Amino acid sequence: MPTLGVNIDHIATIRQARRAVEPDPVAAAVLAELAGADGITVHLREDRRHIQDRDVRLLRQTVRTHLNLEMAATDEMVAIALDIQPDYVTLVPENRAEITTEGGLDVVGQRDRMTAIVHQLQDANIPVSLFIDADPAQIAASAASGARFIELHTGQYAEATCEADRQNELNILAEGCDRALQAGLQVNAGHGLTYWNVSPVADLPGMEELNIGHTIISRAVLVGVERAVREMKHAIRGER
Numbered sequence: 001m002p003t004l005g006v007n008i009d010h011i012a013t014i015r016q017a018r019r020a021v022e023p024d025p026v027a028a029a030v031l032a033e034l035a036g037a038d039g040i041t042v043h044l045r046e047d048r049r050h051i052q053d054r055d056v057r058l059l060r061q062t063v064r065t066h067l068n069l070e071m072a073a074t075d076e077m078v079a080i081a082l083d084i085q086p087d088y089v090t091l092v093p094e095n096r097a098e099i100t101t102e103g104g105l106d107v108v109g110q111r112d113r114m115t116a117i118v119h120q121l122q123d124a125n126i127p128v129s130l131f132i133d134a135d136p137a138q139i140a141a142s143a144a145s146g147a148r149f150i151e152l153h154t155g156q157y158a159e160a161t162c163e164a165d166r167q168n169e170l171n172i173l174a175e176g177c178d179r180a181l182q183a184g185l186q187v188n189a190g191h192g193l194t195y196w197n198v199s200p201v202a203d204l205p206g207m208e209e210l211n212i213g214h215t216i217i218s219r220a221v222l223v224g225v226e227r228a229v230r231e232m233k234h235a236i237r238g239e240r
């Protein structure tokens, strides 16, 4: 069974909506680990829309499992990673206008740059994962770059609107997973996975880790509402 990396970006999204101090993703990481998370994932976006530099620095000191830093392949981000030393880095594509990550990296089209960044990070003992679509050419280019891992982008699978499309996307992921393993890569997957669609991806032979965020934080918000309201009633009565 794959391990679970919990993406806590979405906690920071709530905090940044008010530029407030709560909810703190560092506290969320502690709770996620206590509940059995095998790793903590954060995406330090160039526009800092959710996770902040301060979060990554504190998480480096507090995370007891492993810290996966998702980031764009830019000089600024590479310098931050070299300074903070996460347990591994996942290079992801970024587009300022997007609501969330829209596709995988074009490793084929940026072969030299990707290879240089992979070597720079891995020479500093930071293993690199490349977030890509399950495309044979991207998998081959990822293996050639020397990256230790890939993360298969599961967005198209998650967004499939009928069973036939979902099965087709799952087959693509299965073939990609198999091909990557044969090329010597370790295989993670993530994006858009939910409580309802995760199981077939988790069952793919050789899958190492699933990075999941939005559905977990969405559920956490709902299952926590009753308790939070009860606690506020106590607070109003001066009982806490």
Ligand SMILES: CC(=O)[C@@H](O)[C@H](O)COP(=O)(O)O
Pocket: 007, 009, 043, 045, 070, 092, 099, 100, 101, 131, 190, 191, 213
């Ligand atoms: C690369 C990836 O799939 C995650 O980073 C996910 O996109 C969560 O971050 P955003 O919500 O900022 O897209």
Ligand SMILES: NCC(=O)COP(=O)(O)O
Pocket: 007, 041, 151, 189, 190, 191, 192, 193, 211, 212, 213, 214, 215
């Ligand atoms: N890399 C995928 C990730 O970290 C979580 O994506 P999501 O579950 O928030 O869509």
